[in-house]
Amino acid sequence: xxxxxxxxxxxxxxxxxxxxxxxxxxxxxxxxxxxxxxxxxxxxxxxxxxxxxxxxxxxxxxxxxxxxxxxxxxxxxxxxxxxxxxxxxxxxxxxxxxxxxxxxxxxxxxxxxxxxxxxxxxxxxxxxxxxxxxxxxxxxxxxxxxxxxxxxxxxxxxxxxxxxxxxxxxxxxxxxxxxxxxxxxxxxxxxxxxxxxxxxxxxxxxxxxxxxxxxxxxxxxxxxxxxxxxxxxxxxxxxxxxxxxxxxxxxxxxxxxxxxxxxxxxxxxxxxxxxxxxxxxxxxxxxxxxxxxxxxxxxxxxxxxxxxxxxxxxxxxxxxxxxxxxxxxxxxxxxxxxxxxxxxxxxxxxxxxxxxxxxxxxxxxxxxxxxxxxxxxxxxxxxxxxxxxxxxxxxxxxxxxxxxxxxxxxxxxxxxxxxxxxxxxxxxxxxxxxxxxxxxxxxxxxxxxxxxxxxxxxxxxxxxxxxxxxxxxxxxxxxxxxxxxxxxxxxxxxxxxxxxxxxxxxxxxxxxxxxxxxxxxxxxxxxxxxxxxxxxxxxxxxxxxxxxxxxxxxxxxxxxxxxxxxxxxxxxxxxxxxxxxxxxxxxxxxxxxxxxxxxxxxxxxxxxxxxxxxxxxxxxxxxxxxxxxxxxxxxxxxxxxxxxxxxxxxxxxxxxxxxxxxx
Numbered sequence: 001x002x003x004x005x006x007x008x009x010x011x012x013x014x015x016x017x018x019x020x021x022x023x024x025x026x027x028x029x030x031x032x033x034x035x036x037x038x039x040x041x042x043x044x045x046x047x048x049x050x051x052x053x054x055x056x057x058x059x060x061x062x063x064x065x066x067x068x069x070x071x072x073x074x075x076x077x078x079x080x081x082x083x084x085x086x087x088x089x090x091x092x093x094x095x096x097x098x099x100x101x102x103x104x105x106x107x108x109x110x111x112x113x114x115x116x117x118x119x120x121x122x123x124x125x126x127x128x129x130x131x132x133x134x135x136x137x138x139x140x141x142x143x144x145x146x147x148x149x150x151x152x153x154x155x156x157x158x159x160x161x162x163x164x165x166x167x168x169x170x171x172x173x174x175x176x177x178x179x180x181x182x183x184x185x186x187x188x189x190x191x192x193x194x195x196x197x198x199x200x201x202x203x204x205x206x207x208x209x210x211x212x213x214x215x216x217x218x219x220x221x222x223x224x225x226x227x228x229x230x231x232x233x234x235x236x237x238x239x240x241x242x243x244x245x246x247x248x249x250x251x252x253x254x255x256x257x258x259x260x261x262x263x264x265x266x267x268x269x270x271x272x273x274x275x276x277x278x279x280x281x282x283x284x285x286x287x288x289x290x291x292x293x294x295x296x297x298x299x300x301x302x303x304x305x306x307x308x309x310x311x312x313x314x315x316x317x318x319x320x321x322x323x324x325x326x327x328x329x330x331x332x333x334x335x336x337x338x339x340x341x342x343x344x345x346x347x348x349x350x351x352x353x354x355x356x357x358x359x360x361x362x363x364x365x366x367x368x369x370x371x372x373x374x375x376x377x378x379x380x381x382x383x384x385x386x387x388x389x390x391x392x393x394x395x396x397x398x399x400x401x402x403x404x405x406x407x408x409x410x411x412x413x414x415x416x417x418x419x420x421x422x423x424x425x426x427x428x429x430x431x432x433x434x435x436x437x438x439x440x441x442x443x444x445x446x447x448x449x450x451x452x453x454x455x456x457x458x459x460x461x462x463x464x465x466x467x468x469x470x471x472x473x474x475x476x477x478x479x480x481x482x483x484x485x486x487x488x489x490x491x492x493x494x495x496x497x498x499x500x501x502x503x504x505x506x507x508x509x510x511x512x513x514x515x516x517x518x519x520x521x522x523x524x525x526x527x528x529x530x531x532x533x534x535x536x537x538x539x540x541x542x543x544x545x546x547x548x549x550x551x552x553x554x555x556x557x558x559x560x561x562x563x564x565x566x567x568x569x570x571x572x573x574x575x576x577x578x579x580x581x582x583x584x585x586x587x588x589x590x591x592x593x594x595x596x597x598x599x600x601x602x603x604x605x606x607x608x609x610x611x612x613x614x615x616x617x618x619x620x621x622x623x624x625x626x627x628x629x630x631x632x633x634x635x636x637x638x639x640x641x642x643x644x645x646x647x648x649x650x651x652x653x654x655x656x657x658x659x660x661x662x663x
Contacts, residue, residue, distance in 0.1 A: 004216030008186040014466055046345045120636040121145060122624035122646035123470035124160065124552075128152040131244035133649050135236065142474040143171070143234040146242055146482055147226050149470050153243035154255055154499055156296055158279070159262045159489045160552060162469040163305070163313065164222035164322075165266070165502040167484035168363045170535045172352065172547070175475030177543030181350040181363040183528070184225025184484075184502040185345060186218030191334030191524040194512035197523070204510035213273060213331030216492045216503035218529070220313065221285050222323075224345040227310040233478075242306040242520070249299035252292040254296055254597060258643050260289040262489055275500065286567055298498025316338045317522065321496045328494070352539075353427060355380065356569045357537040358546055366415045370423050372558050373434075375405040376565065377427065381436035385570055392605025398566075399586035399611055400439040402559055404447050406587045408435075409558075411449040416522035421520070422452045443610035446588040467552030469535065471626045473634055475649070479626065481548035483533040483557070504529055532557040547575075549625035551639070560621040568627070575637040579623045585616055592616030 121132035131152040132145035140148075146169070154162030161167070166186040172179050196215050199205045210216055230238065263271055263279055263286055271279075278297075279287055287293055304312040313320055319340045326333035352361040353373045360376060362369025377497060378401040387394040412422055425431055431450060438447055467485035485502070486492075492503040507529035512522035521530040534557060537551040547568060551560040567578035581599035593613045595603075603613055622642040627635045638647030 026541050047534070050239055053254050059233050060554075083226055118345075118634075118651065119145075119475045119649040120473045120626055121149065121470065122626060122636040122638050122644065123149050123153065124622055124624070124638075124644040125153065125156045125256060126470045126643075126645050126647075127248060128470065129645050129647050131248075132470075133647060134244050134619065135241060135410045136241075136474055136649050138236065138474075139239075140231065140474070141235045142472040142478040142480040143226075143230045143471045144236045145474065146470070146480045147230055147234075147238070147241040148244055149472065150222060150226060150482075150484060151302055153241050153468055153470070153484070155245050155249050155295060157258065157259065157468060158486075158500055159259060160466050160486065161222075161484040162486055162499045163223050163301070163490075164220050164434045164491060164496065164499045165484060165486035166218070166480055166504060167225055168367050168531065168533045168535055169225060170361065170363065170477040170479075170481040170537045171229065172477075172481075172548070173233070174479075174545065174546050177539075179350050179352070179361045179539070181348050181361075182225050182229050183348055183363065183367075184221035185366055185528040185531060186221050186502055187339070188218055188505055188508070188523060188525055188527050188529070189333065189335040189339040191336070192271050192505065192523050192525045192527075194523045196507070197510040198509070199539060206267075207506065209331070210506050210510070211488050211492050211503045213492070214333035215325040215331050215337065216487075216505050217322075217333055217494070217501045218504040219335065219339050219343045220502060221343065221345055223305065223313050224343050228345050228347070235506070238309060239306040242302045246299050246302045246306070249295045249302065252294040255287045255289055255291045255293050255393055256643055257289045258629060259601055260287055260291075263287050263486050267489070269489040271490050274495050275490045275493055278495050278498065295498045301497035301499065314343055319628075320496055320503065325494045325496050325501060336361065349466065350537075351423065351427075353377065355565065357541065358569050359541075359543075360565065361537045361539065362534050364421065365413050365421045366528045366530045367534050368409055368413055368530065368558055370421070370426055371405050371413060371537075372408040372534045372536070372561055374408060374426050374432070375401050375558065375562050377429075377432045378404055378436045378439075379562075379566060381432060382439065384566075389571070389597065390602055391604050392609065395602065395606055396443070396609045396611060397439060398445075398563070399584060399591060399606075400443065401436075402562070402584075402586040403588065404435050404438060404450075405445075405558065406555075407447050407449045408452075412452060412520060414522075416531050418524055418527050419520045423570055425452050426450075441609070446614045467533065467554070467557070467622075469550035469552055469623050469624050471548045471550070471636070473548075473626050473636075477545065477628075479537065479545055479548050481535040481537050481550055481626075483535045483550045483552070485533065485552070507531060534558060536561055536565065538565070545628050547627045549623060551621045551623040555587070556583070556621070559583065559585055560623055564623055564625065575625055575627045575635055579621075579625060579637055579639050583616070583621055584613065586611070 119136040123129045123132065128149045132149040135145045135148045167184040169182045169184060170179065197205055197210050202492045261267060281287060281291060301318065319337055320371055322340065323335050326335045348364055350361040351364050351369055351373060352359050355376045360373060362372055379397065381399045384394050384397045408426055414421060435450055466487055466489045467483060469483045472480040486500055487502050487504045487507060491500040494501045508523040509519040509521045512519055532555045536548060538547040540546050549561065549564055551557050553560050563581055563583065564578045567573045567581050568575065582594045584593040590609050591613045593616050595615045607611055620641050621639055623639040624642060624644055624646065625637050629635065638644035638646045
């Protein structure tokens with residue numbers, strides 16, 4: 001039986017030839033000239049920051065939306081939330097008079113040859129990008145396009161995300177400079193128990209056994225989340241947003257190499273018979289790259305969602321089918337129709353903290369965005385900014401900051417509705433200073449978590465890499481940065497209505513205690529499992545949009561995002577260069593990386609510092625990103641490690657332009 005680590009042994013795509021190295025630079029209090037050369041010791045504590053400048057003028061935020069503060073004034077962590085569910089869905093919001101992006105936005109990046117003022121989509125499959133652009137071309141806003149992109153991803157990349165899963169979404173409103181975040185994470189059924197992933201001997205069961213069980217599925221959240229967001233911030237009628245995916249599901253689409261690989265005999269995570277039967281040729285044979293595949297069951301499901309709204313998923317026959325699927329053996333789950341109809345998704349206050357001259361905004365827990373901010377803050381306390389792309393010390397600092405970050409995340413991050421998550425302490429400058437002092441000059445044993453007065457056990461959960469990320473920028477400069485998932489490859493392996501059900505509850509700790517101490521991320525009915533998903537939006541000092549990015553990759557998402565942010569914001573690399581830098585994963589005593597992209601000299605330098613990098617099995621990032629340049633133009637980029645693309649909406653000829661249909 002595969003365990004959760006070896007299950008991903010062959011997931012990495014073939015590595016590209018060795019490329020450039022990277023320097024991971026930070027700013028915060030010390031400047032490069034003030035920082036020590038080797039020890040990476042922190043600078044003295046800074047004086048209190050000045051008051052934040054007022055955000056750009058604009059209409060007041062809608063309920064649940066929160067203005068993102070400037071870098072010098074981090075917002076409080078207590079969420080200001082509004083909720084909506086299948087029985088309290090928002091009315092479709094009328095189109096607003098969105099202003100162009102603030103002219104005060106300053107970005108130092110050079111303009112690429114492809115840059116344009118037009119709308120963009122970057123996603124994991126070209127058909128998903130085309131779906132988003134089609135909606136944008138009809139006058140849709142970023143959140144309208146996001147619905148279309150997600151619907152298409154569930155068809156063409158079903159192994160990674162879909163309407164049976166969950167997501168976190170970050171939204172930038174160009175008219176107001178506000179950032180809001182929406183939690184579409186799955187929720188454990190009310191009947192879920194802390195010991196449900198322990199075997200008869202009280203030991204954690206094998207990962208694959210848990211994944212393929214009925215117990216692994218949480219109440220899906222992505223449709224509820226998108227309904228709330230699009231109803232408030234979209235423009236086109238909900239029913240029109242599914243048209244591209246319904247058309248492709250009915251008429252057929254060409255199977256990609258990646259989907260064919262995961263369906264094939266050589267898949268590192270073999271699909272269940274149920275998945276094979278759904279995604280098969282008409283004669284029952286295995287789909288191969290280039291085959292035309294029609295998913296008529298999915299087309300019917302989307303048509304119901306389009307005409308009935310999200311209630312079609314959370315109530316009625318589809319909901320009953322979801323419950324039935326989770327109650328099948330082996331290891332039947334406890335989901336009920338009440339669990340589904342009671343799902344609520346929320347707008348929350350984002351976590352925003354300074355990095356270099358910018359503000360990085362991420363979702364609050366149960367997302368691990370707080371851990372990404374902690375890692376960046378630790379790097380800001382080092383001299384990494386003064387180093388070069390091929391300097392082993394730069395990678396050493398990155399690895400050590402990563403290990404410190406994971407030590408805290410594994411101990412403290414979970415659903416804040418059930419446990420106290422010490423967000424303020426984890427991001428406190430004094431605490432960051434103490435953590436940075438542990439970097440030293442040589443990697444030793446796995447670092448302990450920081451001293452926070454909470455008696456918590458360590459959670460060793462290591463999420464699978466079955467996830468997707470996309471970014472949308474509309475013509476008004478509004479931005480969606482969304483990470484979406486069914487957790488493992490094809491989720492739980494159970495299907496309903498042409499889509500797969502998530503196995504998100506395996507993101508909980510299998511063992512609810514460690515050495516007698518409760519684990520924060522233990523299973524509990526109604527609780528959201530901790531997630532590594534951390535979609536990012538970056539602002540300048542005037543609350544102008546700078547960048548949006550994110551990646552799939554399980555627990556490695558945090559390092560993929562951190563790598564890209566420091567390369568982009570500190571080193572001023574191009575967006576493409578930042579994404580293509582090598583990946584290095586450092587957690588506990590384990591170091592893995594893209595060996596083909598690191599020079600022998602750099603690897604030797606890391607070895608001298610106590611870091612023996614081994615060929616990795618989880619470095620197959622799938623970063624997608626958007627960048628706004630100083631002249632107001634945008635640039636999109638997609639990770640070449642997967643199948644994604646970034647495309648710009650091409651203006652229609654003047655004679656063909658028609659006004660968008662309002663609601």
